[in-house]
Amino acid sequence: MANECYFTGKKTTFGKSRTWRGQAIKKGGFGLKPTGITRRTFKPNLQTLTAVVEEGGVTRAKRITVSAKAIRMGLVVKPLKRKYGYTRDQKQG
Numbered sequence: 001m002a003n004e005c006y007f008t009g010k011k012t013t014f015g016k017s018r019t020w021r022g023q024a025i026k027k028g029g030f031g032l033k034p035t036g037i038t039r040r041t042f043k044p045n046l047q048t049l050t051a052v053v054e055e056g057g058v059t060r061a062k063r064i065t066v067s068a069k070a071i072r073m074g075l076v077v078k079p080l081k082r083k084y085g086y087t088r089d090q091k092q093g
Helices: 068-073 083-092
Strands: 013-021 033-042 046-055 058-067
Antiparallel strands (some): 013 033
């Protein structure tokens, strides 16, 4: 799914937005009444980036959608930007 965090599973949730009208009873009015109740969405802060992911026992770089909270928590491992960083690991492996 595109709009879901790869690690935390965060996705769009739904709620309501309420508009209140009237004067509070303690201020001498008849109380607050909800006048407009509309549906709204709460969207997570999702970022698309390249990360090192393990799939089927094989680790490789892949483009995934991740929430900003997962990035701050350190769940995302980014790949090396240059290819020559892997040569030592490849020779040993």
